Amino acid sequence: xxxxxxxxxxxxxVFLATVILGVVFTALNPNFLMWRTMLTIFQQMVLxxxxxxxxxxxxxxxxxDLSIGCTFAIVGIAVANCCVKGMNPxxxxxxxxxxxxxxxxxxxxxxxxxxxxPFIATLGTMSLYRGVAYVVTGGAPVTNxxxxxxxxxxxxxxxxxxxxxxxxxxxxxxxxxxxxxxxxGDYLYxxxxxxEAAKLSGVNVAKTKYIAYIVSGACTAVxxxxxxxxxxxxxxxxxxxxxxxxxxxAAIGGTSxxxxxxxxxxxxxxxxxxxxxxxxxxxINVDSFWQYVVTGLIIIAASYFEFMKGxxxxxxxxxKKERSM
Amino acid sequence: MKKKVLAVLLTAAMAVSLTACGxxxxxxxxxxxxxxxxxxxxxxxxxSDGAENSEEGENGSEDSKGQGDAGGKEFxxxxxxxxMSIEEIREKNGxxxxxxxxxxxxxxxxxxxxxxxxxxxxGYEAAAEDAGLTIDIQATTDExxxxxxxxxxxxxxxxxVDALLxxxxxxxxxxxxxxxxxxxxxxxxxxxDGLIAEANHYVGPNAYMNxxxxxEWISNKLGDEGQVAxxxxxxxxxxxxxxxxxxxxWIADNNSKMEIVAEQNADWDRQxxxxxxxxxxxxxxxxxxIFCNNDDMALGVVEAVEESGSDxxxxxxxxxxxxxxxxxxxxxxxxxDSFPFYMAQVAVECxxxxxxxxxxxxxxxxxxxxxxxxxxxxxxxEIINWTAPAYTK
Numbered sequence: 001x002x003x004x005x006x007x008x009x010x011x012x013x014v015f016l017a018t019v020i021l022g023v024v025f026t027a028l029n030p031n032f033l034m035w036r037t038m039l040t041i042f043q044q045m046v047l048x049x050x051x052x053x054x055x056x057x058x059x060x061x062x063x064x065d066l067s068i069g070c071t072f073a074i075v076g077i078a079v080a081n082c083c084v085k086g087m088n089p090x091x092x093x094x095x096x097x098x099x100x101x102x103x104x105x106x107x108x109x110x111x112x113x114x115x116x117x118p119f120i121a122t123l124g125t126m127s128l129y130r131g132v133a134y135v136v137t138g139g140a141p142v143t144n145x146x147x148x149x150x151x152x153x154x155x156x157x158x159x160x161x162x163x164x165x166x167x168x169x170x171x172x173x174x175x176x177x178x179x180x181x182x183x184x185g186d187y188l189y190x191x192x193x194x195x196e197a198a199k200l201s202g203v204n205v206a207k208t209k210y211i212a213y214i215v216s217g218a219c220t221a222v223x224x225x226x227x228x229x230x231x232x233x234x235x236x237x238x239x240x241x242x243x244x245x246x247x248x249x250a251a252i253g254g255t256s257x258x259x260x261x262x263x264x265x266x267x268x269x270x271x272x273x274x275x276x277x278x279x280x281x282x283x284i285n286v287d288s289f290w291q292y293v294v295t296g297l298i299i300i301a302a303s304y305f306e307f308m309k310g311x312x313x314x315x316x317x318x319x320k321k322e323r324s325m
Numbered sequence: 326m327k328k329k330v331l332a333v334l335l336t337a338a339m340a341v342s343l344t345a346c347g348x349x350x351x352x353x354x355x356x357x358x359x360x361x362x363x364x365x366x367x368x369x370x371x372x373s374d375g376a377e378n379s380e381e382g383e384n385g386s387e388d389s390k391g392q393g394d395a396g397g398k399e400f401x402x403x404x405x406x407x408x409m410s411i412e413e414i415r416e417k418n419g420x421x422x423x424x425x426x427x428x429x430x431x432x433x434x435x436x437x438x439x440x441x442x443x444x445x446x447x448g449y450e451a452a453a454e455d456a457g458l459t460i461d462i463q464a465t466t467d468e469x470x471x472x473x474x475x476x477x478x479x480x481x482x483x484x485x486v487d488a489l490l491x492x493x494x495x496x497x498x499x500x501x502x503x504x505x506x507x508x509x510x511x512x513x514x515x516x517x518d519g520l521i522a523e524a525n526h527y528v529g530p531n532a533y534m535n536x537x538x539x540x541e542w543i544s545n546k547l548g549d550e551g552q553v554a555x556x557x558x559x560x561x562x563x564x565x566x567x568x569x570x571x572x573x574x575w576i577a578d579n580n581s582k583m584e585i586v587a588e589q590n591a592d593w594d595r596q597x598x599x600x601x602x603x604x605x606x607x608x609x610x611x612x613x614x615i616f617c618n619n620d621d622m623a624l625g626v627v628e629a630v631e632e633s634g635s636d637x638x639x640x641x642x643x644x645x646x647x648x649x650x651x652x653x654x655x656x657x658x659x660x661x662d663s664f665p666f667y668m669a670q671v672a673v674e675c676x677x678x679x680x681x682x683x684x685x686x687x688x689x690x691x692x693x694x695x696x697x698x699x700x701x702x703x704x705x706x707e708i709i710n711w712t713a714p715a716y717t718k
Contacts, residue, residue, distance in 0.1 A: 134438055143647055283608055285587055289590065
């Protein structure tokens with residue numbers, strides 16, 4: 001038990017912060033504690049959660065993927081077009097995932113083969129992908145997506161839990177397994193922690209980075225599918241600015257922007273905290289502009305805590321060393 | 326170490342107190358009875374008093390504008406005293422619209438990815454063809470390229486157009502471009518929002534009226550009682566402020582028994598407005614209607630309402646094609662259409678009249694109408710009683 005406590009210290013703290021936030025909201029408006037509000041919170045964390053877990057992979061390798069908001073729009077448009085033209089919805093989903101993977105792969109190509117800095121490379125593709133979305137649609141939304149597609153994600157389990165919430169949890173579980181149980185996971189942390197050392201110890205750095213950006217693209221594609229099912233239409237302007245919230249969720253969950261540190265569970269709680277904040281602010285009827293203020297404060301507090309934790313670790317290590325001497 | 330813990334605690338305290346302060350401001354509309362209710366009314370009254378005060382200020386600056394001054398920054402075309410409709414202008418100046426073949430008009434718009442602006446463009450093209458004129462139309466790709474739009478405007482002035490028709494991205498990004506156009510004796514016409522206080526004329530729908538029409542329609546449908554909520558667009562936009570204010574003022578001025586229980590920003594984003602509506606539906610089981618500052622957000626809200634299976638009325642503004650389809654499908658309940666196609670024609674007509682030396686008011690209100698299931702299939706020209714301008718060469 002104690003081992004779990006130290007291993008997942010960060011995650012537990014973020015979860016506790018979420019609970020405290022929930023208690024504050026409940027104190028201000030008891031309605032917050034309804035089952036339906038809980039459902040709303042989980043529904044509203046899905047898009048950000050999926051984007052966050054994707055971008056976390058890119059961040060783990062010491063990179064970033066700013067293009068996710070645009071990939072999100074392209075996948076929505078592509079799948080919407082497939083569905084409207086009568087393609088089998090499951091094939092359309094596969095096509096959408098493929099689009100996400102290809103767009104992610106292109107980011108990987110820029111970062112590894114062309115050796116561009118991830119920030120600049122994905123800043124470029126961010127504009128590029130958005131442009132493609134505008135060009136393909138001519139700016140017009142794609143509408144009338146059939147229910148046969150929408151029901152795959154929108155259907156409900158008893159208790160009102162939507163399928164897309166389950167999809168998100170499944171993605172997080174897969175991400176957790178990749179990161180903690182597979183060699184690929186070890187490589188991702190190794191590349192982000194110290195790329196030179198990883199290379200010298202025989203890690204295929206290029207391949208690992210490709211994987212990170214492909215996972216980012218794929219998770220974004222899943223988010224695009226959920227959005228399409230939820231709205232029934234796709235627009236070229238969808239997802240503008242969503243990458244900032246995704247980065248925030250990952251950062252609050254303890255993902256280090258320098259790479260090498262972060263977990264799927266932490267990102268999950270980071271996204272949950274932001275969703276609690278978003279829904280809570282509406283429930284207590286605070287002007288949404290305050291959300292930005294509070295979100296900002298939370299990100300700053302969370303990263304300060306991260307910084308402090310490093311300090312404490314160094315302090316205790318020194319202390320131990322002194323004692324042993 | 327102690328200091329650091331203290332710092333974290335202070336940050337947390339700050340965050341909590343912020344939430345708490347905000348909650349005091351917003352919570353009075355949450356429980357709709359007792360003392361907090363009167364609080365809401367009082368604060369509403371305060372707000373409308375404030376609006377009236379600023380209105381006077383705006384009228385003041387308005388007068389100076391009429392005399393050809395640069396005009397105050399507080400220019401509000403919705404409250405301009407000399408505002409006229411196109412019918413009134415035709416009556417006053419005669420039906421004939423003077424045109425000279427060598428007049429060149431320049432148009433600067435934003436975001437052709439938005440159907441509203443695309444339709445406006447079609448209106449300009451139709452007007453150009455009818456009048457036998459060349460119109461140079463330029464637009465930015467998105468609604469955030471403020472400097473790009475400024476560059477376009479300056480380039481058109483340099484190329485020597487007779488008049489500029491502009492729909493700026495913000496209230497300020499074209500200010501300097503308009504000043505240089507005015508210096509070069511180019512007629513400047515501001516079409517729809519944002520606002521350019523320095524422009525010679527404003528042509529566009531009365532956004533305040535948008536909100537009033539929506540409130541009146543909802544009141545009729547609900548028997549003038551029940552809870553309503555408002556989804557606003559980004560608050561820096563003039564249209565968002567005016568539409569919301571028009572809606573609220575109608576309820577206040579008509580002693581309506583409808584109660585506004587919530588008002589939140591959704592950044593003009595469909596997904597965000599849907600999520601907002603989801604939360605509201607769980608929080609306000611008695612919610613009867615939601616007014617949205619535009620159709621995009623209304624279509625998101627419609628999805629949330631459909632999912633919940635409730636029969637909340639949803640009203641948008643703009644009249645985009647998707648909104649019409651949604652009304653026909655029985656999902657969206659109504660939209661306030663500003664008929665951009667005809668707005669462009671009115672704008673061109675006014676511009677030509679002004680170039681020819683006719684005296685036009687500082688603000689021209691373009692046609693608008695509420696569209697619901699009853700008139701959704703009616704011809705737009707019939708709804709607004711449109712007569713094409715009579716161009717004479």
